Amino acid sequence: MSMFYQPLTAEEAIAYLARENTMACAGGTDLYVNRKHGKFLDKDYVSLDKLQELKQVTKKADGWHVGSMVNFACAEKLEIPGAACLAMAAAEVGAPQIRNRGTVGGNIVSASPAADSVPALMALDAKVMLRSVSGERVVPLTDFMKGPGKTDLKPGELMTEIIVPEGKGSSVFSKAGKRNALAIAVCSQAVYLETENGKITEIRVALGSVAPTAVRAYRAEALLKGTEEKALTCAEFKAALKAALLEDISPIDDVRATKEYRQTVAFRMLMHNLSVLWKEETVC
Amino acid sequence: MKQYVGEKRGRLEGLDKATGRALYAGDYRMENMLELVLVRSTISHGSVRSIDVSALPEDVMVFTGKDCAENIVADIFCDTPVFAGERILYLGEPIAVVAADTREKAEAAAKLVKVEYDLLPVVRDVEDAKNPAMPVLHGESNLLTDFFNEKGNVEKGFAESYLIVEDDFETPPQDHGYMEPDACFAYVEDDRLMAYTSSQNVFADRVMICRALGLTPEQVRVRAAFVGGGFGGKDGHTCQIYPCLVSWLTKRPAKIVLDRREVLACTYKRHGIKMHVKMGFSKEGKMLAFDGSAVLDTGAYAGYGASVHGLFTEHFTGPYDIPNVRLKTETYYTNKATAHAMRGFGAPQGAFATESIISRAIARLGLDPIQMRLDNALEKGSTGSLGQPMDHCVGLKDALKLVQESDLWKERAANTDPYVGYGVAGGFLSCGLGQKITDNAKVSVQEREDGGFDIGVGLVDIGQGSGTALAAMAADLLETDIENIHMVMADTDKTEDCGPTAASRSVFIAGNALMAAVKQYKKAKEAAECGIVPAKGEAAFPESTMDMGRIGFPHAMYTFVAQAVKLRVDPVTGSVSLLDIAAATECGKVINPLGLSGQIQGGIGMSIGFCLGEDCSFKDGVLVHKDFSTYLMPTAMDVPNIASYHVDAYEVSGPMGVKGAAEVSTVSIAAAINEAVRQASGAELNKLPLSPEEILKALESREE
Numbered sequence: 001m002s003m004f005y006q007p008l009t010a011e012e013a014i015a016y017l018a019r020e021n022t023m024a025c026a027g028g029t030d031l032y033v034n035r036k037h038g039k040f041l042d043k044d045y046v047s048l049d050k051l052q053e054l055k056q057v058t059k060k061a062d063g064w065h066v067g068s069m070v071n072f073a074c075a076e077k078l079e080i081p082g083a084a085c086l087a088m089a090a091a092e093v094g095a096p097q098i099r100n101r102g103t104v105g106g107n108i109v110s111a112s113p114a115a116d117s118v119p120a121l122m123a124l125d126a127k128v129m130l131r132s133v134s135g136e137r138v139v140p141l142t143d144f145m146k147g148p149g150k151t152d153l154k155p156g157e158l159m160t161e162i163i164v165p166e167g168k169g170s171s172v173f174s175k176a177g178k179r180n181a182l183a184i185a186v187c188s189q190a191v192y193l194e195t196e197n198g199k200i201t202e203i204r205v206a207l208g209s210v211a212p213t214a215v216r217a218y219r220a221e222a223l224l225k226g227t228e229e230k231a232l233t234c235a236e237f238k239a240a241l242k243a244a245l246l247e248d249i250s251p252i253d254d255v256r257a258t259k260e261y262r263q264t265v266a267f268r269m270l271m272h273n274l275s276v277l278w279k280e281e282t283v284c
Numbered sequence: 285m286k287q288y289v290g291e292k293r294g295r296l297e298g299l300d301k302a303t304g305r306a307l308y309a310g311d312y313r314m315e316n317m318l319e320l321v322l323v324r325s326t327i328s329h330g331s332v333r334s335i336d337v338s339a340l341p342e343d344v345m346v347f348t349g350k351d352c353a354e355n356i357v358a359d360i361f362c363d364t365p366v367f368a369g370e371r372i373l374y375l376g377e378p379i380a381v382v383a384a385d386t387r388e389k390a391e392a393a394a395k396l397v398k399v400e401y402d403l404l405p406v407v408r409d410v411e412d413a414k415n416p417a418m419p420v421l422h423g424e425s426n427l428l429t430d431f432f433n434e435k436g437n438v439e440k441g442f443a444e445s446y447l448i449v450e451d452d453f454e455t456p457p458q459d460h461g462y463m464e465p466d467a468c469f470a471y472v473e474d475d476r477l478m479a480y481t482s483s484q485n486v487f488a489d490r491v492m493i494c495r496a497l498g499l500t501p502e503q504v505r506v507r508a509a510f511v512g513g514g515f516g517g518k519d520g521h522t523c524q525i526y527p528c529l530v531s532w533l534t535k536r537p538a539k540i541v542l543d544r545r546e547v548l549a550c551t552y553k554r555h556g557i558k559m560h561v562k563m564g565f566s567k568e569g570k571m572l573a574f575d576g577s578a579v580l581d582t583g584a585y586a587g588y589g590a591s592v593h594g595l596f597t598e599h600f601t602g603p604y605d606i607p608n609v610r611l612k613t614e615t616y617y618t619n620k621a622t623a624h625a626m627r628g629f630g631a632p633q634g635a636f637a638t639e640s641i642i643s644r645a646i647a648r649l650g651l652d653p654i655q656m657r658l659d660n661a662l663e664k665g666s667t668g669s670l671g672q673p674m675d676h677c678v679g680l681k682d683a684l685k686l687v688q689e690s691d692l693w694k695e696r697a698a699n700t701d702p703y704v705g706y707g708v709a710g711g712f713l714s715c716g717l718g719q720k721i722t723d724n725a726k727v728s729v730q731e732r733e734d735g736g737f738d739i740g741v742g743l744v745d746i747g748q749g750s751g752t753a754l755a756a757m758a759a760d761l762l763e764t765d766i767e768n769i770h771m772v773m774a775d776t777d778k779t780e781d782c783g784p785t786a787a788s789r790s791v792f793i794a795g796n797a798l799m800a801a802v803k804q805y806k807k808a809k810e811a812a813e814c815g816i817v818p819a820k821g822e823a824a825f826p827e828s829t830m831d832m833g834r835i836g837f838p839h840a841m842y843t844f845v846a847q848a849v850k851l852r853v854d855p856v857t858g859s860v861s862l863l864d865i866a867a868a869t870e871c872g873k874v875i876n877p878l879g880l881s882g883q884i885q886g887g888i889g890m891s892i893g894f895c896l897g898e899d900c901s902f903k904d905g906v907l908v909h910k911d912f913s914t915y916l917m918p919t920a921m922d923v924p925n926i927a928s929y930h931v932d933a934y935e936v937s938g939p940m941g942v943k944g945a946a947e948v949s950t951v952s953i954a955a956a957i958n959e960a961v962r963q964a965s966g967a968e969l970n971k972l973p974l975s976p977e978e979i980l981k982a983l984e985s986r987e988e
Contacts, residue, residue, distance in 0.1 A: 095919065176857040178897060178916050179896075179922050180919065255914050265857050268856045
């Protein structure tokens with residue numbers, strides 16, 4: 001028989017998580033389905049539901065600290081400068097009922113390659129704060145994600161915060177799903193862009209559902225850095241950019257879509273997102 | 285006196301459903317109740333060599349075919365066992381049922397039942413079914429039924445045609461997706477078996493239960509609980525016999541509620557169909573010839589396969605007056621969950637193919653999509669595709685004109701967005717069970733001591749609103765307030781057999797019987813002068829005057845629709861966003877306009893799923909999309925505004941002018957969507973669900 005602990009402070013939660021065979025339970029939207037499929041039935045659960053301190057969003061010197069228990073209903077209303085992609089991704093999660101329960105921290109730790117918030121946070125260069133009885137550490141999100149269902153979370157650790165640096169640029173999130181709600185992404189993409197004098201000075205592109213984890217498109221980013229908008233209309237540049245992007249990602253055929261479709265969409269999304277952001281940058 | 289017929293009215297039972305007071309079969313519980321879980325086959329084709337239950341705890345019981353008086357589901361064909369054993373024909377076929385104090389215990393125990401099998405090659409699809417080297421599932425061949433007919437001279441029609449368009453089309457099986465999973469609750473009281481079922485026909489339930497358990501009809505009472513949708517999928521055996529068997533043998537109450545994954549994998553489906561349509565047109569767009577062939581996949585057992593085959597064939601050409609028509613259709617058994625009745629009953633599949641061909645012809649001839657359909661539409665006095673006379677109320681032209689005048693269609697000319705498309709399609713569906721099938725009803729009117737009336741109708745209101753419609757009719761006929769009308773429905777002790785809730789027949793057949801009963805009541809009341817007089821009235825559905833020697837078709841009347849859609853194709857992903865829908869229906873006199881709108885919107889929602897998301901295909905006998913995370917039914921975010929218009933019409937054979945309307949709503953929208961997608965993307969798609977990948981490919985090639 002499983003135990004179900006419901007601590008009132010993070011301190012207490014960490015103490016429970018130090019025990020053997022425990023796992024944290026955030027919103028439970030994934031756990032509910034997993035249990036139905038016979039997974040994690042023998043675990044003791046440490047509910048994070050009552051941890052008010054993990055439901056806060058505060059601005060600090062190193063950026064915005066988003067509590068891991070901030071749910072998507074709250075995240076979709078966040079107005080962090082330069083981080084519109086996070087709110088947009090949060091608004092694409094499941095349906096209202098799931099957004100009321102599901103949390104940003106839970107989304108990261110579940111480590112689905114299709115998680116909506118992870119590409120957004122990766123494009124924002126977010127870091128995660130991990131606490132355990134033996135101390136705390138901060139890990140860049142790109143290093144934290146290890147594979148489908150796998151992260152760098154060590155036994156006994158609790159993800160308490162996600163640190164989102166404030167940016168002076170703008171960002172956007174797109175998702176291809178097979179219906180308009182309750183759809184698992186077939187391809188998702190977040191882009192963060194800064195320009196100066198008509199040239200790209202900073203660009204970060206992250207994609208979901210096209211690799212074992214959400215991934216940054218470093219090769220495509222390198223090509224884009226320093227370019228002007230009109231380069232995007234040049235067929236040669238576009239071909240090189242597409243080739244770079246396809247090297248950054250490694251999609252597969254599955255029950256939802258083919259590899260080729262994901263590749264096509266990933267590139268069309270990038271062109272679309274760049275044009276959207278460029279418009280925003282010129283207006284500002 | 286207030287008139288209820290023709291007035292908008294919410295459901296009589298709406299508040300009970302919204303507040304949770306309404307009890308569905310799975311909501312019943314009693315002291316000492318057993319909960320049941322089925323042990324299902326893990327193979328698609330073969331036989332059971334042995335069943336080992338030695339690992340089960342002592343307080344759990346197991347029942348198999350040996351516990352039945354007769355291991356047969358008594359339906360039309362009687363080809364389905366209650367429990368499979370000697371022959372397993374689909375993955376997930378019930379082998380045994382486990383009974384325990386709790387569902388959790390029963391689920392755990394079901395997993396401990398060890399079944400050993402002997403395997404046979406799997407008949408995966410109709411190609412396998414036709415292959416003489418493959419096993420035969422029933423009788424002498426895998427062919428369940430076939431049909432061939434030629435009206436006029438098809439080759440001459442093509443020879444005279446200015447344009448010929450033809451193509452292959454394919455639609456996958458579809459799940460009904462009813463909100464309430466299949467369920468049944470049974471108990472024994474005073475030596476009688478009492479059952480609450482989630483079904484479309486309590487009298488058929490009683491027949492099946494009696495045959496399997498060896499009981500007489502007097503020993504069994506079946507009542508429909510509130511039913512959370514059926515759409516054809518509960519017009520047969522889903523699980524009713526299991527709790528009845530267990531309860532009768534143990535004398536303890538017993539309940540079964542299927543899991544959603546069981547519902548998706550193992551219960552009835554809409555038929556997957558492969559079609560070829562060839563049509564010839566004059567330069568002006570007159571339809572001159574139609575040559576259609578199709579192969580239907582009916583799965584493991586006959587179910588209503590032969591009937592669906594008939595209606596598919598009858599409706600394949602669409603509601604048009606075509607002088608030369610050839611129809612060749614075949615239906616085969618395969619090792620899959622049984623395909624059966626589903627709202628629209630074969631018509632949506634054929635309409636997808638035929639209306640897509642018509643739309644492509646219209647585009648090539650440069651014609652107006654509505655005017656061209658008006659020029660070919662059936663009207664009163666026309667003959668249908670089989671040569672059957674259209675001598676009832678035929679309002680397709682009026683329905684097309686309502687769409688023509690809709691806001692959606694009028695703004696079409698002003699659109700400048702290249703990714704927006706507009707599509708329209710016509711459709712029709714027969715009412716009534718069809719040629720040579722008993723199609724009767726008997727309704728009772730009983731005056732109550734409080735001055736109200738009990739109206740006894742043996743049909744089940746499965747959520748479509750027949751109870752509310754019949755109550756409005758009864759109130760008008762008896763000249764009383766609707767609050768004085770008490771509907772007593774679907775109870776084998778208190779009502780008479782009225783046949784199934786199917787074939788868009790309920791309000792028509794029960795309405796006519798109700799009118800006869802009220803007449804009887806008034807006559808008796810006048811003569812007897814005393815207060816309380818029970819009265820009964822009967823009705824029979826009209827039959828077509830044309831007899832082709834076939835059971836189930838043609839029909840005496842049809843309901844007509846015209847449906848149009850505005851949509852946008854996303855240039856980034858190729859996915860389709862529906863923006864607006866206009867739907868016009870001619871179903872005779874409308875009893876409850878609000879109820880009709882609900883039916884039309886619900887049916888369209890269902891076919892939006894059929895068109896854009898729902899894919900119940902099987903690979904090697906195994907369902908590919910096993911749950912609602914990949915079997916994609918539309919959500920509220922996927923269904924646009926649906927404007928529902930109705931033609932002011934009157935069918936003389938119907939009660940107060942009524943025809944049936946429940947199913948026709950599903951027929952046309954998929955074809956309309958397909959045409960709008962073609963306009964917006966250039967993609968000519970022939971397979972459902974429409975693939976965003978194919979749409980995107982078409983967009984990319986248009987860009988080049």
